[in-house]
Amino acid sequence: LPSPSSSPPSSAFERVQYVDRAALQSTLASFGLSLGEPLMDITGNQTVPAAIVQTSVQVDTMVAYGFFSASDAALPTVDVGGNGSLTITDWGAGVEKAVIIMHAATDSPDILSKTLSFHSTLPAASHVVSIMRWDANGTKISGVPVTFDLLGNQACDPTHQTDIWRYPDESSQGASLAADGGTHALSDSCPASSASTGCCWTVTSPLTSSFMAFAGAATTNAVSSSPSPSPSPGSGSGLAADGGSEMWWIWLVLGTVIPGTLAAAGL
Numbered sequence: 001l002p003s004p005s006s007s008p009p010s011s012a013f014e015r016v017q018y019v020d021r022a023a024l025q026s027t028l029a030s031f032g033l034s035l036g037e038p039l040m041d042i043t044g045n046q047t048v049p050a051a052i053v054q055t056s057v058q059v060d061t062m063v064a065y066g067f068f069s070a071s072d073a074a075l076p077t078v079d080v081g082g083n084g085s086l087t088i089t090d091w092g093a094g095v096e097k098a099v100i101i102m103h104a105a106t107d108s109p110d111i112l113s114k115t116l117s118f119h120s121t122l123p124a125a126s127h128v129v130s131i132m133r134w135d136a137n138g139t140k141i142s143g144v145p146v147t148f149d150l151l152g153n154q155a156c157d158p159t160h161q162t163d164i165w166r167y168p169d170e171s172s173q174g175a176s177l178a179a180d181g182g183t184h185a186l187s188d189s190c191p192a193s194s195a196s197t198g199c200c201w202t203v204t205s206p207l208t209s210s211f212m213a214f215a216g217a218a219t220t221n222a223v224s225s226s227p228s229p230s231p232s233p234g235s236g237s238g239l240a241a242d243g244g245s246e247m248w249w250i251w252l253v254l255g256t257v258i259p260g261t262l263a264a265a266g267l
Contacts, residue, residue: 015076018060027058028065033099035063036113039169039209042099042132049097049134063111068098078102083195084153086129089202092144094135101130104153105212114172116212122163125198125215126152131208145182145206151190152198152213158186160216164203167210180207 018024028034032047042048055073058065059080068075068091079085080102091098103111105124118124129150133141156162164184165174177184182205190200199215 014054014056016056016058018058021060024058024060024063031067031099033065036110038113039130039132043134043140043169046138048099048132049138052097052099062107063101063103066098066100066102068095068100070096075100077191079151079193080104080127081195082193084127084198085149085151085191085193085196086127087149087189087191088131088146089149089189090145090147091133092141092146094144095133095141095146096136097134097138099130099132102127104128108172112210116167116210117173119163119165119214122161122214122216123154124212125154125156125162126150126213128210128212130210133208142208143206145204146208147202147204149187149189150201150203150211150213151193151196152200152215153196154215155197156199156215158199158215162186162199162201162213162215164201164211164213166205166207167212168207169209174210174212177203177205177211180205182206184213 016027025035031051032045033042052067052069053072054067055069055075056067057076057078058067061081064078064080066075066078068088070091075088075098077085077087078100086100086102088100101111105116105118105128108114108116108128112128112130116128131146131148133144133146135141150164164177164182166177166180166182167174182203184201184203187200187202189202199213201213203211205211
């Protein structure tokens with residue numbers, strides 16, 4: 001497939017779907033990118049923002065790349081295979097160029113050259129999304145909040161615990177977005193997707209790099225509504241928990257019969 005960057009800039013948004021990985025790699029090369037390139041190398045390369053002259057999305061079966069130019073069309077919702085999506089609702093002040101990358105968490109070694117850490121108790125509930133922003137001078141923007149709607153790609157029960165993690169460009173270790181002063185909330189702002197049963201989050205982060213959502217399923221972190229267990233037998237009076245009140249007649253019989261028996265025997 002031809003590289004869309006070989007066409008003159010236009011205000012018409014362009015989406016290219018690839019079936020040939022080599023063709024996608026050729027297009028990425030025209031932006032100064034390559035599959036598996038670490039994010040810190042991308043954000044520090046001024047060739048990348050300079051090469052983005054129009055807004056477009058390049059997608060294959062494993063990964064989606066979104067390229068945003070503020071002087072061109074807005075970047076629409078991005079998805080991989082229609083299951084889960086990312087919609088940037090506010091790029092932040094001063095953003096002129098941007099790149100987003102979206103892929104399954106298991107593909108992180110191939111796309112980001114690192115294996116991302118996972119939440120200890122909550123399963124992954126979304127694709128990994130990476131966001132990189134530059135100003136008009138090609139300088140990386142950080143400390144300016146970005147807001148986006150993230151639709152998960154895995155079944156999610158909104159009544160249970162959820163969290164959004166951010167992974168710094170240079171690290172595979174993630175931490176809750178709250179550690180950076182970011183926020184997330186369950187939302188109904190995501191575009192409808194018949195292919196996704198995931199939750200929708202509206203996320204705001206002052207820092208951009210890689211993000212992933214985690215969420216409890218119906219059997220995860222559920223609060224039991226059953227009463228506290230009864231004391232185990234023998235833990236109180238020494239009588240069975242469900243039969244102690246009926247033991248009196250046994251003692252009555254023994255107290256009446258045994259003395260008479262012993263007397264008759266001359267004991």
